[in-house]
Amino acid sequence: MAHLGSGRRRALAVPVGLALTASLAFLPSVAASAAPLGNTADSATASKPDTTGPKLSYVANLTTYGTVKQAKKAVERAGGTVVTSYEQIGVVVAHSQNPEFAKQLRTQRGLFVSVGATRTAPLQTVQTTEEGTTQQLSAADAAKATAQAQEGQEPLEPNQWDLRTIKADQAHKINDGSRNVTVGVIDTGIDDTHPDLAANFSKEQSANCVGGVADTTEGAWRPYADGSDHGTHVAGTIAAPRNGEGVSGVAPGVKVAAIKVSEPGTSLFFTEAVVCGFMFAAEKGIEVTNNSYYVDPWLFNCKTDDDQKALVEAIGRASKYAERKGVLNVASAGNSNQDLAADSLTDNTSPDDATPVPRTIDPKVCLDLPTQLPGVVTVSATGDKGFRSYYSSYGLGVVDVAAPGGDKWQIPATPDANGRVLSTIPGGGYGYKQGTSMAAPHVAGVAALLKSAHPEATPSQIQAMLKGQATKTACPEQIYDRTGTLINATTCASKWGQTGYYGYGVVDALKAVQ
Template sequence: MGHDSEYTGRYVVLFDPSSQESGVSALSSAAGIAPLERVTGTESGNVAELLERPDVSVLFEDLSAAVVEVRPEQRHALVTTAEAEPSIVTAEPERMVHALPITTPQQAPTEFFPAFRSDEDVIARHTRAETAAVQGPSWIEDGYTWGLQAIRAHLSQLTGDGVKVAVLDTGVDTDHPDLAGHLEATESFVPGETVEDVHGHGTHCIGTVAGPADPQQGPRYGVAPEARILAAKVLDNMGNGPDGQILAGMAWAVSHGARVISMSLGSRVRPGELFPQTYETLAVRALALGTVIVAAAGNDSRRPVRTAPVSRPANCPSILSVAALDPALAAAHFSNGTVNGQGGEINIAAPGWQVRSAAPGGGYRAMNGTSMATPHVAGVVALLAQAHPDASAADLSAALVAGAFPLGQPAADIGAGLLQAP
């Protein structure tokens, strides 16, 4: 995948919510951008089609964010206008994002610019060696997966009852017997694709968040079995999607009252690369509206030889970055770490190796990656939100990190430590 294929040619523009109309006018008059099609998070039915049209730019009014079509000759004017206009916070090129485990073979990434891709693709060739090498606690998974035991979710009296958790991913198997009754709402932001998950990544992540206390088969695997799931399909059936679809899902989730947004997706960043201002600003706005955002740190490391930087958008200061642990409760060999500062730190760690959860078609499978660790964290946020219904999003984030169990490993690898359920 070449460098240019990671960029769509569109731009994501953020406005100051207090002077949004001034920014919209400036885009039209100074940069020549066509009038924006306005949508709200609750009116999301045709967003996928709007985003696909080359003659339409879309304004997500709830987030004061727009995805704009920009012809090559307009780019200079757009950037100049954004720098000069106080009501425009930032304008950044739209990039592709990828699932951080994918069930279908993906094109090998280039050194710096993969798609939003799945964890499993990245680490599959290491599986045999890792399985043989990991010697940790003896986890017996008769009643609960090792992940639920490690974070002590099986001992919690909390269930996440009624708390809304949004999972932005490849969709969900809406007929899965373990999950069908847990879906509060579903929406696809992928043109031409329904919310049904043919990839497997989204269903697996949703199962880890809210799989039932008594699943159809095997041990319990859901952290918050009575949470309500908002399933947004923002990545296509191959596990890829542009920023605009992610933003659409975020706007939809916030408008539907999500207390936490779980994003097991990302794209690689270079050492020293700054976090994306777009996602950081939106995360700050989401926090103010009561929504915590958690995201996968990425799976580009080859420990102990090389530790890769935390992926985008998990590298934003206001997004909780989640590392993966193996059954020995050590950082998984693929898990990214704190290489870049200014948001590129690991915040917390959770189980991300051979995690069993739901699979499309009503079945189950084990998957690896920081993608698998992230929904453990989202589930625990749901438990905390149930226990403290009036807590702010910032308070929930602080409680989550403060409750981690220190493992005596570098914070650069595991942040505050092992996630713990209240």
């Protein structure tokens, strides 16, 4: 999970080198005793609101009967300004310097279901949870791979052990995917000028959603000059074309779009940007989204907290809306090596935009977003030997499927013997990363192949096919830990035809096209 996935990013890349409301029709109804819409906060905001605090961003989620027009008036009375609004899902994004802004809006129970700040402090650069930096492919290793490439392979494909793991190389002999299918990479941006991405890039379905408003001007979707290569790497795994150059994607015949949601100078993904990302994908006819990150500043968002509850609600509405519009959302499980089905977990990293305060959480109440949202395909990572990657989070009944994410301790017999995932990076190069961030795009690619073969299939049907066609994988006896030591795999639970490490199994690209 950019964060990138907790490695997802921070991207959920470990680079080396609820039941949420399905629609407004099901939002909580207004209690008979509630005050009239738009009037409940009059007494609380009679005096001029304080505007001396830090400028923060907020999401305000409307009730069934609340309107954006009413919300705008309430926001202004509380000392805020509306940045954007989504009438389709009843979500308003606002800015305010009033420290009591959210509290004042929450008093209007007839208008708002929940209101919360999307961050805890003015933005600052933070440490990422990636394990090291991207390892660029050397000229010598590229030459080794090219020398061993067989007829029909891309020059660097011999180093793509991950494609062979999910039988994507065999799938390509049958079908590369349809140009009518687009995968939206909600991430740090994509370098669409890369020669191994340009042919499959969809500018018409790309944007910069940072701040909550989609910017579709030329190049707005590209990574920042000093930014992360994460989104470009993810894009190559999904849809690098078979063009006689570099690598191949899992679905080299489909299109890929960039929806940039990371803050400048960081790999932080805030709620307003992610909501924009899902809504943009929904309205632009994108069929699959890849989400290799978790939403900042909370690794887990607790529905018992007023602010965090609002973030869960807003993102949940947006992802569900996208699903209703035909979008299948795929997300990485995270790189924290945690059991997301446990009774309790320790969160030492939240909030990550200020000083973290360690806390114990219940992952059934405190959700990792977006991976734990209903309808989202949750993906764990494996290495070349088929073991769960040492960093990958897991959880029986939480993880849906698994895919190659790389593991530096599981070394394949490729020309360069690198256990990480090779893909595109900005500037026309190639590099290795590992993380659940790298696993999710393999699943997004297989989902794109399925959508290509079954254009009328709904997101839930595509998800069912992903699970049903996955290669069943039993709990292993041992796995590698973070130090490269083999340990007993005592944390792998199995039930209902699933395991906590692999869900329904490792995705299969060949079955997707047969």
